[in-house]
Amino acid sequence: DAGITQSPRHKVTETGTPVTLRCHQTENHRYMYWYRQDPGHGLRLIHYSYGVKDTDKGEVSDGYSVSRSKTEDFLLTLESATSSQTSVYFCAISRTGELFFGEGSRLTVL
Amino acid sequence: KNEVEQSPQNLTAQEGEFITINCSYSVGISALHWLQQHPGGGIVSLFMLSSGKKKHGRLIATINIQEKHSSLHITASHPRDSAVYICAALFQGAQKLVFGQGTRLTINP
Numbered sequence: 545d546a547g548i549t550q551s552p553r554h555k556v557t558e559t560g561t562p563v564t565l566r567c568h569q570t571e572n573h574r575y576m577y578w579y580r581q582d583p584g585h586g587l588r589l590i591h592y593s594y595g596v597k598d599t600d601k602g603e604v605s606d607g608y609s610v611s612r613s614k615t616e617d618f619l620l621t622l623e624s625a626t627s628s629q630t631s632v633y634f635c636a637i638s639r640t641g642e643l644f645f646g647e648g649s650r651l652t653v654l
Numbered sequence: 655k656n657e658v659e660q661s662p663q664n665l666t667a668q669e670g671e672f673i674t675i676n677c678s679y680s681v682g683i684s685a686l687h688w689l690q691q692h693p694g695g696g697i698v699s700l701f702m703l704s705s706g707k708k709k710h711g712r713l714i715a716t717i718n719i720q721e722k723h724s725s726l727h728i729t730a731s732h733p734r735d736s737a738v739y740i741c742a743a744l745f746q747g748a749q750k751l752v753f754g755q756g757t758r759l760t761i762n763p
Contacts (some may be wrong), residue, residue, distance in 0.1 A: 550677040552658070554726050572663075585695075585755075586740065586753045586754065586755045586756055587740065587742075588753075589750055589751070592749075592750065594749075598748075602750060603750075634696075634697060636697075641685055641702055641744075642687075642699055643687060643699045643702075643742075643751075644699065645689075645696055645697040645698070645699075647695075647696040648696055648697075652721070
């Protein structure tokens with residue numbers, strides 16, 4: 545158990561509303577990642593962080609922003625949610641190269 | 655281009671059968687990961703390897719660097735092994751993993 549929790553685990557929202565997903569870790573790992581998982585696409589990297597205030601884009605970053613003001617928290621924000629952002633979002637950390645995932649956050653945008 | 659291909663996409667077998675899932679990648683890698691995801695569940699890391707072979711219980715992962723190929727084997731398969739298995743490669747010089755599409759394994763009793 546790498547001590548990763550995601551919140552909320554489930555959320556239904558309407559198009560155009562802002563949404564923030566939170567990833568919290570208890571072990572002070574440097575690298576944290578946000579992925580989305582969709583049928584037919586597998587896991588795709590949205591953004592990642594390699595330290596406090598150090599973030600970079602992944603392959604599907606449009607429409608998403610992130611922030612990491614503390615080592616333990618990595619926030620993913622959808623400024624104005626769209627139906628195409630309906631997905632399951634996974635946070636992950638890297639510890640000595642090994643990956644540990646959160647339980648996922650299922651977001652539905654109506 | 656950094657690419658990862660898995661085969662088969664879907665695999666159905668009977669309990670007790672020996673299972674092999676394949677993963678091929680396009681260029682040199684630093685590490686390759688095998689992950690497991692049960693239906694509706696989270697994602698668990700099974701193996702991380704950069705050479706040779708690793709074993710954990712009934713699961714064995716191998717990698718052939720020259721052939722750019724890795725396999726995940728399950729011996730004496732059981733219905734609880736039913737899950738999606740995902741390989742992911744960290745390509746040399748890169749900081750981000752590239753994921754395969756996953757293999758959906760169903761083991762019937």
